Amino acid sequence: MRKKEAHILIVDDDEDILFSARVWLKKFFSEVSCLSQPKNIIKFLTEHQVDAVLLDMNFRKGFESGQDGLYWMQEIKMLEPQLPIILMTAYGEVELAVEALKNGASDFILKPWNNEKLYASVNLAVDISRKNKKLNQWENVSVKTNQYQLKTQSSEMQEVMDQITKVAPTDANVLLLGENGTGKYVLAERLHELSERKNQPFVHIDLGSLSESLFEAELFGYKKGAFTDAQHDYAGKIENAENGTVFLDEIGNLPLHLQTKLLSLIQNRKLSRLGESKERLLDVRFIFATNENLKKAVTENRFRKDLYYRINTVEMQIPNLRNRLEDISTLANYFLEKYKQKYQKPLLNLNENLTEELISYSWPGNIRELDHCIERSVILSSENTIKLLMPQDEDSDKTITNLNIEAMEEILIKKALKKHRGNISLAAEDLGLSRAALYRRMEKFEL
Numbered sequence: 001m002r003k004k005e006a007h008i009l010i011v012d013d014d015e016d017i018l019f020s021a022r023v024w025l026k027k028f029f030s031e032v033s034c035l036s037q038p039k040n041i042i043k044f045l046t047e048h049q050v051d052a053v054l055l056d057m058n059f060r061k062g063f064e065s066g067q068d069g070l071y072w073m074q075e076i077k078m079l080e081p082q083l084p085i086i087l088m089t090a091y092g093e094v095e096l097a098v099e100a101l102k103n104g105a106s107d108f109i110l111k112p113w114n115n116e117k118l119y120a121s122v123n124l125a126v127d128i129s130r131k132n133k134k135l136n137q138w139e140n141v142s143v144k145t146n147q148y149q150l151k152t153q154s155s156e157m158q159e160v161m162d163q164i165t166k167v168a169p170t171d172a173n174v175l176l177l178g179e180n181g182t183g184k185y186v187l188a189e190r191l192h193e194l195s196e197r198k199n200q201p202f203v204h205i206d207l208g209s210l211s212e213s214l215f216e217a218e219l220f221g222y223k224k225g226a227f228t229d230a231q232h233d234y235a236g237k238i239e240n241a242e243n244g245t246v247f248l249d250e251i252g253n254l255p256l257h258l259q260t261k262l263l264s265l266i267q268n269r270k271l272s273r274l275g276e277s278k279e280r281l282l283d284v285r286f287i288f289a290t291n292e293n294l295k296k297a298v299t300e301n302r303f304r305k306d307l308y309y310r311i312n313t314v315e316m317q318i319p320n321l322r323n324r325l326e327d328i329s330t331l332a333n334y335f336l337e338k339y340k341q342k343y344q345k346p347l348l349n350l351n352e353n354l355t356e357e358l359i360s361y362s363w364p365g366n367i368r369e370l371d372h373c374i375e376r377s378v379i380l381s382s383e384n385t386i387k388l389l390m391p392q393d394e395d396s397d398k399t400i401t402n403l404n405i406e407a408m409e410e411i412l413i414k415k416a417l418k419k420h421r422g423n424i425s426l427a428a429e430d431l432g433l434s435r436a437a438l439y440r441r442m443e444k445f446e447l
């Protein structure tokens with residue numbers, strides 16, 4: 001299982017507790033730090049980026065009122081009001097738990113804890129902490145913290161943004177289609193942030209980066225003993241999104257037998273973990289994305305038709321960057337500002353010629369490629385003048401070593417589209433083809 005990139009801080013005066021909590025949580029999170037003395041918390045937090053704190057309530061022998069924990073919680077809140085704090089106590093009086101929650105604790109764990117519960121609580125706290133950080137960035141208009149440039153001059157993209165605003169508050173399943181790097185993740189997050197679920201987890205599951213053998217266990221979770229390595233009960237990623245949004249990326253990679261299981265989950269809103277017959281009711285909103293042609297996958301029986309119609313209640317085609325020529329300059333300047341600040345080169349600017357050069361490139365890697373191009377250029381430029389380092393143009397003449405006619409045809413079509421900045425009529429005329437013939441070829445080469 002891949003660990004989540006998150007830093008957890010555990011504060012307890014009992015070394016055994018620190019040890020066992022650390023060993024357990026280390027399985028799931030990239031960094032787990034321990035402090036045995038609460039007086040070191042503030043210094044630690046000012047020096048480290050932490051995503052969640054697990055805090056004991058009783059530090060002094062003979063003082064088991066829980067007041068120590070409440071005191072340190074307030075200190076942490078003063079420094080980092082959004083940081084989730086989970087309180088732990090061996091003395092689980094309900095009133096104390098209620099007081100802690102009222103005072104801003106994100107959860108309450110009784111010692112000795114149930115490992116699975118501890119994980120679930122910390123994991124949720126981490127998701128909420130990230131959400132808070134992202135929301136803060138979102139609200140901040142400064143380029144330093146604002147992550148995305150969502151304004152658009154392109155009518156195609158404007159239509160997508162309008163649809164997002166309309167569909168976000170509903171629970172409709174959304175399917176985002178588009179090439180790599182067009183911003184599907186960014187838009188999925190936007191859908192979540194504009195929904196009523198915005199303060200609940202947004203769980204991104206990238207089926208392109210998980211190994212197929214892990215799909216079922218990671219998505220649906222498992223019961224202890226369900227298979228050889230299942231040493232404990234495990235809530236899958238979908239379950240961890242309870243009340244929030246699941247973003248299933250690269251859905252075209254889901255094998256057929258799991259497509260059936262997913263379909264049943266979407267229809268019945270019930271999930272059973274691997275090795276478990278009991279069904280759990282689940283309240284999540286689904287967003288899906290792929291760069292694959294799912295309709296084609298359906299006709300080739302690689303993707304279930306009924307699942308396709310279930311997930312595409314609202315289907316949005318995210319335009320390629322080469323079809324958003326109006327936005328290239330704005331996005332390039334947005335990235336330039338970001339990297340000027342990051343690499344402390346405030347004098348760099350894009351003049352008209354450079355902007356033209358950016359606009360006439362075809363950007364097969366879309367916004368991600370533009371982002372990297374500007375970052376690379378800023379890093380390698382002098383203090384005063386930007387030198388644009390364009391990506392290696394894949395269809396440049398030097399790559400024409402393959403004399404296969406189909407390969408040549410694809411290169412010529414790409415060149416014509418680039419020359420005419422994606423204008424199909426002009427490109428078709430230049431190539432001596434009808435628009436329909438050009439469209440057919442573009443479809444064939446998936447351009």
Ligand SMILES: Nc1ncnc2c1ncn2[C@@H]1O[C@H](COP(=O)(O)OP(=O)(O)OP(=O)(O)O)[C@@H](O)[C@H]1O
Nearest residue numbers: 147148149150179180181182183184185186367368
């Ligand atoms: N509107 C935007 N403003 C600024 N940056 C953006 C925008 N849209 C996308 N990006 C950046 O472009 C890159 C690709 O975006 P994202 O990951 O959302 O694309 P994707 O379509 O999900 O890609 P893939 O299919 O490869 O997973 C990211 O670094 C993202 O931050």
